[in-house]
Amino acid sequence: MSSSQTASALSTILQQPQRPQQETFELVHRPTQSLADEGNDDPSEDVTSDDVDYSFIVVQQSFQTLRRLKLKKFNREPDIEDVDQHFNNDQTVKPQLRNLDKSGGEDISFMHFLIKAPARLQERMPLIQWAMKTYPDQYLRGIDGDKTSILQILHTKSKTSNDALLKFVSAYPLEVANILRKTKDGGKLLSVIIPMVRTLNAPEFLTFFDPSPENLKPNPNTRNKNSPPEVDNMEFVPVANDVSVRDGRDVSYEEMGEVILLHWPKKTTTASGQASTRNRKQIHPERARYKDEKGQTPLHLASTYCDCDESQRKAQFNLVQKFLAWCPTAIENMDNDGRSAYLHRVASSGKPSLINQGDEGDEIAFLLKDNIMHLDDRDLVLTLLYGWPINAQPPSQRPDSAMREREIHLDLRELQNSESQRNLIRFIKNLNFEDILQYVRIPQHPFSSPDLTNDQIKPEKKTSGRRDFEEIFKVLHDKKVRKILKLVVDDDEDCLHEDEVIESLSRFKIEDFQWMKMDLSVMVLRHAVPDAQNVHLFSSGNHSVLRDWSSSEGLCQMTKLESVSVKIYRKTESQTKTESYARDFIERLVNHSPHIRSIEVAIEPRKNKSQEDWTNTGFLVSTNKWIQTMRDFAKFLGNVRDKMKLKGDAVQVAILDDGIDWPFAHERQCRGRSFYADKRNDFNGQNVWYSSSTGHGTLMAELVRMICPNVSFLIARLDQTGLENNTFQPTPESAAKAIRWAIQMGAHIISMSWTIPGDYPELTNAVDEARTAGILLFGSASDQGATSSVKPYMAKLSGEKNPVICIGGAREAGYGDDRALLEGEFFFPGQINGLTDSLPSLKSKFSNSIGSSVATALAVGFTALIKVLVNMLPEYESYREQLQDPNNIRLIFQNLLSKSDMNKLAEQRTAVIIPIEKYIKLKRLRNSLKGVSENDIAERSNRVLKDILNRLLRALININEDRKFEDSGSEDNDDSD
Numbered sequence: 001m002s003s004s005q006t007a008s009a010l011s012t013i014l015q016q017p018q019r020p021q022q023e024t025f026e027l028v029h030r031p032t033q034s035l036a037d038e039g040n041d042d043p044s045e046d047v048t049s050d051d052v053d054y055s056f057i058v059v060q061q062s063f064q065t066l067r068r069l070k071l072k073k074f075n076r077e078p079d080i081e082d083v084d085q086h087f088n089n090d091q092t093v094k095p096q097l098r099n100l101d102k103s104g105g106e107d108i109s110f111m112h113f114l115i116k117a118p119a120r121l122q123e124r125m126p127l128i129q130w131a132m133k134t135y136p137d138q139y140l141r142g143i144d145g146d147k148t149s150i151l152q153i154l155h156t157k158s159k160t161s162n163d164a165l166l167k168f169v170s171a172y173p174l175e176v177a178n179i180l181r182k183t184k185d186g187g188k189l190l191s192v193i194i195p196m197v198r199t200l201n202a203p204e205f206l207t208f209f210d211p212s213p214e215n216l217k218p219n220p221n222t223r224n225k226n227s228p229p230e231v232d233n234m235e236f237v238p239v240a241n242d243v244s245v246r247d248g249r250d251v252s253y254e255e256m257g258e259v260i261l262l263h264w265p266k267k268t269t270t271a272s273g274q275a276s277t278r279n280r281k282q283i284h285p286e287r288a289r290y291k292d293e294k295g296q297t298p299l300h301l302a303s304t305y306c307d308c309d310e311s312q313r314k315a316q317f318n319l320v321q322k323f324l325a326w327c328p329t330a331i332e333n334m335d336n337d338g339r340s341a342y343l344h345r346v347a348s349s350g351k352p353s354l355i356n357q358g359d360e361g362d363e364i365a366f367l368l369k370d371n372i373m374h375l376d377d378r379d380l381v382l383t384l385l386y387g388w389p390i391n392a393q394p395p396s397q398r399p400d401s402a403m404r405e406r407e408i409h410l411d412l413r414e415l416q417n418s419e420s421q422r423n424l425i426r427f428i429k430n431l432n433f434e435d436i437l438q439y440v441r442i443p444q445h446p447f448s449s450p451d452l453t454n455d456q457i458k459p460e461k462k463t464s465g466r467r468d469f470e471e472i473f474k475v476l477h478d479k480k481v482r483k484i485l486k487l488v489v490d491d492d493e494d495c496l497h498e499d500e501v502i503e504s505l506s507r508f509k510i511e512d513f514q515w516m517k518m519d520l521s522v523m524v525l526r527h528a529v530p531d532a533q534n535v536h537l538f539s540s541g542n543h544s545v546l547r548d549w550s551s552s553e554g555l556c557q558m559t560k561l562e563s564v565s566v567k568i569y570r571k572t573e574s575q576t577k578t579e580s581y582a583r584d585f586i587e588r589l590v591n592h593s594p595h596i597r598s599i600e601v602a603i604e605p606r607k608n609k610s611q612e613d614w615t616n617t618g619f620l621v622s623t624n625k626w627i628q629t630m631r632d633f634a635k636f637l638g639n640v641r642d643k644m645k646l647k648g649d650a651v652q653v654a655i656l657d658d659g660i661d662w663p664f665a666h667e668r669q670c671r672g673r674s675f676y677a678d679k680r681n682d683f684n685g686q687n688v689w690y691s692s693s694t695g696h697g698t699l700m701a702e703l704v705r706m707i708c709p710n711v712s713f714l715i716a717r718l719d720q721t722g723l724e725n726n727t728f729q730p731t732p733e734s735a736a737k738a739i740r741w742a743i744q745m746g747a748h749i750i751s752m753s754w755t756i757p758g759d760y761p762e763l764t765n766a767v768d769e770a771r772t773a774g775i776l777l778f779g780s781a782s783d784q785g786a787t788s789s790v791k792p793y794m795a796k797l798s799g800e801k802n803p804v805i806c807i808g809g810a811r812e813a814g815y816g817d818d819r820a821l822l823e824g825e826f827f828f829p830g831q832i833n834g835l836t837d838s839l840p841s842l843k844s845k846f847s848n849s850i851g852s853s854v855a856t857a858l859a860v861g862f863t864a865l866i867k868v869l870v871n872m873l874p875e876y877e878s879y880r881e882q883l884q885d886p887n888n889i890r891l892i893f894q895n896l897l898s899k900s901d902m903n904k905l906a907e908q909r910t911a912v913i914i915p916i917e918k919y920i921k922l923k924r925l926r927n928s929l930k931g932v933s934e935n936d937i938a939e940r941s942n943r944v945l946k947d948i949l950n951r952l953l954r955a956l957i958n959i960n961e962d963r964k965f966e967d968s969g970s971e972d973n974d975d976s977d
Contacts (some may be wrong), residue, residue, distance in 0.1 A: 020936035049105035056095035056104060056113040062086070062093040063127045077123075083130040109141045115150050118157045118164030125171070132172070139175050143182045151179050155192050169196045174204035180924050181208055186288020187298070194301045198319060199312035206318060209326035246590055251583060260579060260603040264586050269942035288327035296344065299323055303341045303364060305349035313363070320364050324371050331371045340384040342368035352513075366435070366482075373408065373436045373485060378686055379737065379774070380675070381408065385434070387744070405673065405745075406432040409439045410476065412446040414691035415662060421447040425471055425667035427690070433479045439486035439512075439685060440476070442469060465498040477507050486512035493517075501523045506530070518569075519545040522554045534563045541570040543581045543797065550588035555596075559918045563598040564589065570603060578603055626829050626916055630707035630862065632662060633920050637865075640941040641872070643934075648871035650712045651864040653704055654742035654750045656735060658728055659699030659717035662690040664698050668705060672715030673741055675734035689717040696728045696853070700753050703857035708864040710871075714745050730852075732760035732793070739766040743773045748867065748884065751860040752779045752804075753853030755792040772801035774884040778860050780852040781808040781823035783830075797821035806888050809855035820852055820911065826860070826893050826913040828855035862916075863889060869949045873942065876949060882956055895955035920952045 011404055063078075065085045070078045078086070087093055095766035098433075100110040107113040111131055114124050121128075132139065142149045147892035148156075154165040171175050176193060180186055197205050252266040302320050306312065324331060334340050339347060345365050372384045386405050415424065424447055449469060450808070469489065476484075487510050491497055496517055505528040513529045525535065535555070539545060549555050555564060566585070570578040582601040589599060621675055641648075660670060669971020672689030692698045717737035735756065742750050750770060756763070770777055779794025789798075798806030808820035820827075830851040866885050870876040882888050893914060894902060901912040925944060932940050950957065 004935050009631065026793045047099060049103065052099045052102045052104035053106060053437075055099035056107060056110055058096045059087070059093055059100060059110070059126075060114070060127065062090050063124070067123065067126070078879060080130050082132060083126055095737060100131070100365065100625045101138065103141075109138045110135065111150055111155070112142065112153060115154055115164075115168070116157060118154055121164040121167055125167070129171075132175070139172075140179065140182065143179060143184075147185060149179050149189075151176065151183075151193070155189065156538065165192070166196045169193060170200060173197065173200065173202035174207065176488070177205045177208035178624060185287065187287035188292075189285050190298045191290055191292050191296075191301055192297045193702045194319075195304070198302060198304065199306050199308050199316050201311055201315045203318070207323045209322040227306045228588040246594065247584075249587055251586055258605050262579070262582050262586065262601040262603075264590060272910075285327055286317040288323070288330045289333060291333070291335070293913065295334070297330060297333045297341070298328040298337075299333070299341045300335055300339075300344045301329075303345040303368060305345055305362075310893070316384070317363055317367065320367060326369070326721070328371065331368065331384065332375070333973075334384070338387050340368075340372070342372060342384060343387065355634075357939065361435075369434070370483065373434075373438050374624075378408075378677070378685060381438075386603075402784050405671070406434045407437075408434050408687075409437050409441075409686065411439070411441045411678075411685060411688045412472075413441050414688065415443070415446050421468060421471070423666070425475060427662050428475050429479070430666055430669070431479075431545055431690075433476065433481050434661065435480050436483040437476075437481055437485065439488065440484050441488045441685065442472065442489050442490065444492040446472075455754050465496050467498060467501055469497055470501045470504060473501075473504060473508075480709070481508065483509040485513075486510075487514065489515045491516045502681070503527045521553075522549050525555075528555055529556060531560050532558060533560055534565070535561065536565045539566055541568050541573050541581065542576050543584075545854065546581055546585040547588065548890050548955060550585045550592065552592050554588060554592070556593040561593065561596055564596060564600070566599075566601045568601060568603045568749055570605070575603065626913055627707075628921060629860070629920060630858075630865075632922050633925075634709050634865070636922070636925055637945075639866075641710070643939055644872070644938045648710065648868060650710050651708065651867045651871070652715040652746060652748045653711050653736075653860060653864055654745070655697055655701050655704070655731075656716045656718055656738045656745040656750060656752050657692075657754070658694055658701050658720060658730075659689050659692040659697045660688070660701050660713070660715045661692045661695065661698045664701060665690045665713075665715065668713055670713040670715050671703075671745070672713075672717065673738075674717040675737050675741075676717045676719045687717060689715050692717075693720065694728060696753070700751060700853065700857040703854060704751065704861040704864065707858065707861040708868060709859075710868045711864050714742055714747055716741060728754050729752055730756060732756050732758070732763045735793075736760070736763045736766040738762075738769075739770050739777075743770055743775065743826075744958070747775055749860055750793055751857060752777070753856040755780055755782050757790070757792045760793070764797065767797050771886070772880075774882060776863065776889060777804045777887055778856050778863070779804045779806050780856045781806050781820040781821060783809065783852050791823055798825055800890070801887060803857070803886060805889060807852060807859045808911055809852040810913050824852070824911070826859065827913055829859040829913060830855045862914075866892070866952055869945060870951075873946060875946070876953070879956060881954060888956055891955040891959075892952065896952070920948060924968060 009678060040606070049121075063083065063086075066078050066082065070076055070082065074763065087097060092478045103109060104113070107116065108721050109126070115121060137148055142152075150168075151165070154168055155162065158164050176197075180190055183189060231426065237353070250264065250266050252261075252263045254261040254263070288298060292301075299320070302316070302323050306316060325882055331341060335344060342365060345362070345368060349362065349365075352878070362365075369385070371829065372381055375381050375384075382405070410428070410431075412424075471858065487505070499521060502515060502517070502524055506792075509531055511532060512534040513525075513532045516538055518538050518540050519542055520537060525537075529535070535558075537549065549566075555561060566582075568578060568582060574583070584602060586599050586601060589596065659674070659676070660672070664670075665672070670690075672691040674686050676687040676693075678685040678687050687693075697717070701715070704713075705711055718738055719734035721729045721731055735752070739750060777794070781795055782792060784894060794804040795806045797804040806825045807829045808824025810827040831854070863883075867880075869877050896914045896919065897912060904912050928944050929937065929940060
């Protein structure tokens with residue numbers, strides 16, 4: 001029989017209706033008798049790929065006959081039983097079934113044959129289900145080698161829509177997971193599938209993220225050395241945690257000076273020589289880092305906000321949670337818009353307010369933020385929370401610019417005995433916190449002692465202990481803080497806090513707990529931090545307390561606990577006896593707590609803890625007429641602004657220095673960020689921006705505010721190399737980061753009252769980026785003590801048409817330091833002695849003879865004042881943009897100096913100061929408002945301020961008028977022509 005005759009016969013027998021163009025097949029004749037021959041032991045020997053293709057078509061056509069019959073007679077689709085029964089009864093198709101588990105010429109499996117026409121997938125679903133049951137491994141074909149998997153075929157064949165793929169994924173989530181797991185370089189396919197399962201309640205699909213069983217407990221003796229490593233291994237569970245090897249007596253012993261250190265499990269040494277108790281390995285799948293055309297990873301797609309019901313939200317939460325456990329580093333990726341998966345989640349929700357509502361807000365956003373907060377790199381954390389990294393050139397407009405930066409920790413360590421409790425609490429209330437904090441650190445006495453009552457100072461004479469820290473935690477809770485990753489509280493053993501205060505911590509989720517209180521009750525601990533993963537306890541060596549901690553009702557009841565650290569300060573017992581107590585504690589805790597991975601006990605002699613105190617060495621300087629004039633005018637302007645209807649926008653000044661003390665930060669409503677890591681111990685923390693190492697940054701901010709009342713501050717605390725020659729010395733790396741942060745925060749002026757020797761391209765690039773963003777930059781000239789012939793930063797980036805305006809400090813007599821005369825473009829007063837009534841004290845002894853840093857702050861304040869006046873008066877709106885050009889500021893300063901003064905500056909002979917009293921005549925100002933009625937005060941004030949501003953802006957006004965004249969002349973010439 002010919003091929004055409006075979007096709008005609010099949011069409012007659014099966015009564016198959018005409019197929020769409022994509023479903024037509026050319027049937028190839030093969031002798032069916034040989035396939036049905038019962039005497040043939042191995043029919044496949046004589047079967048070709050054409051035979052298999054023929055069988056696929058015959059079986060599919062037979063199914064179509066069954067389907068039409070069921071729809072016609074019973075108005076329903078056939079089920080698997082119907083298909084099975086039909087094939088058993090259809091003698092025509094029966095011989096072809098033997099070929100369904102073979103590969104054809106065009107299709108590598110019957111399953112591939114069925115799904116290659118996505119438009120017919122729904123009607124073929126019963127046949128697909130039958131094939132899945134009959135040939136359970138067939139769907140995995142094509143994953144390796146040159147062929148493609150059925151998922152890839154469904155995706156590529158679905159040109160207009162992925163509906164067919166979605167139907168398959170919904171019907172077979174487990175099989176889809178298996179295909180993805182075995183697909184090499186499957187990032188693109190994973191990105192296609194993730195949106196389909198995002199809200200699908202399919203726990204079977206989540207098995208994709210599970211480690212394979214052999215990876216949970218790797219056995220090098222049984223592993224096939226020739227087999228390639230799995231690409232989707234997640235984590236090796238520590239062997240030490242296996243119940244079979246948990247022995248509380250297997251403790252390592254180490255002497256470190258007077259301290260004895262006991263550790264369970266016994267420490268092992270890695271190849272690098274470092275002691276380790278865990279053998280944890282993390283392989284991060286490449287497919288998790290795949291990015292689509294928008295730069296979005298599979299985690300971005302999994303985290304996309306969906307308006308769905310509760311069950312769907314739970315399904316999406318489980319998906320994101322599993323994904324992060326599978327590949328924790330996926331949280332570090334950003335898309336083309338500079339958004340992390342967290343920021344993408346918030347942006348896609350269209351509800352930025354969700355980001356700080358804690359458990360009442362978005363659980364998935366909270367989960368993503370939680371994973372971000374666990375990262376060690378603080379710059380990366382801030383980038384993932386708020387957008388573009390500060391070490392890269394930002395876009396013209398910040399993504400998610402409506403989201404303001406918040407504090408990610410609270411560290412009061414540098415604030416001991418600094419202020420009253422009332423004022424400090426008020427300051428904390430004004431800080432904006434994330435709902436998850438990386439850590440909270442509280443010293444023994446963050447408040448000044450006058451605030452402590454007799455009840456608090458000497459609790460042994462009363463019935464109660466201290467409660468003053470309770471208010472701190474209450475404020476944090478009121479500020480919607482819900483989780484604290486690490487809590488460190490250094491209580492005072494002479495006046496300890498009540499247990500009730502510690503128990504109040506239960507309102508937070510705390511992972512790492514350390515409260516310096518001897519022999520803390522385990523019941524208090526269990527109530528305060530039930531979900532803690534790490535606890536640090538302090539013991540007097542009392543055996544009963546140690547046994548209580550290690551009992552069956554003790555720490556073992558904290559089921560999430562992974563590590564326990566105990567410091568024993570032995571008192572009466574001998575070292576040998578105390579060590580036996582410690583070993584007993586370890587053995588009992590190991591026996592009762594199968595979930596605990598690590599126990600460490602340090603036995604050390606009793607030590608008196610000393611608290612840090614800053615040395616305040618008053619800073620005395622002499623005032624002069626320039627500063628007094630500016631300060632009095634600032635007061636005058638403040639009074640006038642209250643009477644005027646037009647207030648004007650505040651000028652944002654970024655102070656890049658050593659921080660600012662919190663009382664001033666609170667009073668001035670500052671925002672800030674610290675770039676100064678805490679290097680004094682092994683605590684992975686950050687020195688806060690609201691504490692100044694020396695008081696220098698506080699002084700700079702106050703000088704700016706003293707002469708410009710309407711200014712808002714951005715405080716950047718720079719990392720520092722130490723104090724050399726009584727000079728604040730920041731690191732170039734932190735300075736570059738701080739400049740980029742100021743750009744992102746929308747600063748108008750950046751003040752840098754310091755110098756950095758050397759050459760650092762990254763710092764130069766950051767300065768150029770700030771200039772491109774239209775920000776004014778002021779830097780200090782060198783003062784006495786500078787020896788290098790090479791100009792430091794920022795002097796090397798100053799001068800005509802350069803981005804930085806370099807300021808030198810001058811004495812009252814008008815003389816400056818020789819080095820400052822070489823570097824400074826303009827000079828402002830460098831001595832401010834005698835203003836202790838309004839300026840803060842310094843914590844370090846800085847030279848007060850000449851100060852370019854002081855002069856820089858005054859120059860910044862003076863420039864900000866001009867900008868404030870322009871902002872207050874609508875007629876000068878056109879000058880706002882012009883005042884962001886450093887060359888225009890240079891023109892203004894030059895115009896305020898006489899020609900002879902400019903010549904002196906050019907010849908570097910004298911540090912000439914702008915004679916501000918010539919332009920701001922205080923006596924005339926006061927007289928101009930005398931006797932003026934309240935109704936006329938606003939109009940008169942406007943007139944007075946315009947007069948002053950016209951004098952200050954004369955250089956720019958003349959240029960603008962000349963341009964107008966030239967433009968009008970050009971128009972006249974055009975008319976005459």
